[in-house]
Amino acid sequence: MIMDSQGLSSKKPVVITIDGPTASGKGTVAQHLADKLGFHYLDSGALYRLTALSALRAKVALDDMETIADMAKSLPCAFRQGRILLAGEDVTDSIRAEEVGNTASKIAAYQPVRDALKALQVSFRQPPGLVTDGRDMGTVIFPDADLKVFLTASVAVRAERRYKQLLEKGFPANIDTLRKDLEDRDKRDSERKSSPLRPAADAVMLDTSFLGIDESVQCILDACAEKKI
Ligand code: CDP
16 A cells, blocks of 8 residues: 555555576466556566667667667657557567577676666556566566566476467577577576576466466466455
8 A cells, every 4th residue: 555645544555576597488378467457568678678779770789788778768769559659669579589689688697787777667666557578577577566476487388489479470490499588588587696587486377388468367367366466
C-alpha cells in the first residue's frame, strides 16, 4: 500500500514478473498472458537491446560505460501496437539480431546502464496492471510484484527455440553456435555482480521444456487465480 498526502491508502497497480534465461520463452508467454489479462506488457530486454543497438550504431567502445549509460538515460524509444521504435525508426526486428543480443548482455552487466533504465521500467506500472519479462523484474525492479514467475527450459530446447525464431525472422543461424552463445550468455547473466539472473526467493518456478505456450500461460493463470489476481 502507498499513502497519499491525506493518509488515504491506494494500492499500486498489479505487476506479474516473468524472469528467466535467454530463449526460455518468457517473452512469448508474457505477451500472451498480458493479452489474456488485458494488462500492459513490458519487454525489459528490449530496452537493453535498444541501448545496445544505439551503441553499436554510434560505434561507441563497449567498455565506455558512461557514454552508454547516457544513451540509455535518454533512449528515444516508443512501443506502439507491438512494434518497437527507436528515434521513430521501426527496429522491432533488427534488435533481435544475435549481435545485438550479445552486446545487450555485455552492457547489461554495467550498473550505470541498469540504473539509467530503472525509472523507465518502473513507469510502465499502470492500471489495470503490468506483465513484464526480463532477468531482474522480480528481484530488483518490482520486488513487491503480486506474482513472480521464473521460467526455465533445458539448453537443448532453448537453442532449438532460438534457432527457429531466428530463421522465421530471416536471420542466418547455426544451432551449434547458438547453443554455445546461449551458454555464454547464461554464464554472463548469472555471474555478473549487478542484478544477476536468479529466481526471486518467492518466485514460482516453471520448467517449460515440455510445455507449449498455451500450457505455460495456463500454469501462470492458475497461479494468478490462487493469488486472487
Ligand atoms: O531474448 P533473450 O532472452 O535472449 O534476451 P532479452 O530478454 O531480449 O535480453 C537481452 C539481454 O539483456 C540479456 O541477455 C540480459 O543480459 C539483458 N537483460 C537484463 O540484464 N535485464 C533484464 N531485465 C532484461 C534483459
